[in-house]
Amino acid sequence: MASIPALNGSVLGEVSISKVFCKHILASSLSSRAADLLPGEIEVAGQTDAFGEAQLVVFKPGAEIVLRARGSAHLMLLGGEPFPEPRHIYWNFVSSSKERIEQAKDDWRHGRFPEIAGETEFIPLPPDPVRVARADR
Helix, strand or coil: CCCCCCCCCEECCEECCCCCCCCECCCCCCCEEEEEECCCEEEECCCCCCEECCCEEEECCCCCCCEEECCCCCEEEEEECCCCCCCEEECCEEECCHHHHHHHHHHHHCCCCCCCCCCCCCCCCCCCCCCCCCCCC
């Protein structure tokens, strides 16, 4: 028997108490739907391979989603419409502004983020990725 708490939105009759911008995360009308696998393994109808822990399974827009757990599995179902502007991602920072990402990197390097109670370890910012230019062949 599946237990499906709703963290945000609604799923199979469960409704979260969070403010939401997309009410039904599994609606086939959504352009973006995915499952983030935590412990466990699942099968997706129509696929030959199973998906396991730490995999993000992105579903085709409009496709019917049929999942089957191979034993005990925990996953987070995600869905919604894309933002109108592009997103930039660097490490743990996500923003619609590249400048804001650079500011967050500088703030992290200089300890301007609030402390987390009980946390004593500092994780340094990873180096910027190396960009490689390729010549036409």
